[in-house]
Amino acid sequence: MVSLVLLAAALVVWPQLEPVRRLRPRGRREIAVPPYVWVVSAAVVTYFVAGVGGLVAAAVLAVTGRRIVKQHKRNKALRQATEALSNGLGGVVDELRAGAHPAQAAEGAAEDTPAPAKEVLRAVAATSRLGGDVERTLRELRQPLLTKAVDQLARAWRVSAKHGVALADVLDATRRDLDQRAAFARQVHARMAGPRASAAVLAGLPPVGVLLGEFSGARPVHVLTGTAAGQFLLALGAVFLAAGVWWTQRITEVEP
Secondary structure, three states, rough: OOHHHHHHHHHHOOOOOOOOOOOOOHOOOOOOOOOOHHHHHHHHHHHHHHHHHHHHHHHHHHHHHHHHHHHHHHHHHHHHHHHHHHHHHHHHHHHHOOOOOOHHHHHHHHHHOOHHHHHHHHHHHHHOOOOOOOOHHHHHOOOOOHHHHHHHHHHHHHHHHHHHHOOHHOOOOOOOHHHHHHHHHHHHHHHHHHHHHHHHHHHHHHHHHHHHHHHOOHHHHHHHHHHHHHHHHHHHHHHHHHHHHHHHHHHOOOOO
């Protein structure tokens, strides 16, 4: 046990493998600790405090929390990217109706459009200027946040080229559809704030119950960390808790 404690302490103070440059500013000469050191240290401390069951429970909850945060950030970035592409298409439509060439219209709209929608409009402008196949360029474009929107834009471009429909009208219809999808996603996200808050409160009730039991003298912490049945129940409870939180996240989030 003493050797494991010393190992954990050594990992905490272990310096970063990359050398620190002496020419850095004085305020940035601190030695950064690699992230895996904190993970290993936390795992060792959790094992000594709560045993194998506590370690499993902590790992399950940590992985679930990380995935939820990552998914939330992705959905937010997806909504922002969809809105940016919609606004950029609005600029393209205005330029086309003013008599501009598609390449000039897309390039002008790209100047005021943030990434990754900027790359989509720039690809359209470059391909159109060279007389290439814009639909093929869009389908080969790799934009993870705008896969559906770019595919829809490629279909709109094909309809205009194949059936002779005015490009401005087709792109305007695509823009309106993207606006409606983004507005629906924002509305669902706002309306689901209450259920998400209720789920967070329910997820916090088991730890609160354990604390209340500990204060009342029932010693649930000893049962969970000091007995085989408690270790099993601790891990099983963490799995159920993580599954409930993850499922709540899935049914309360919507992608535009």
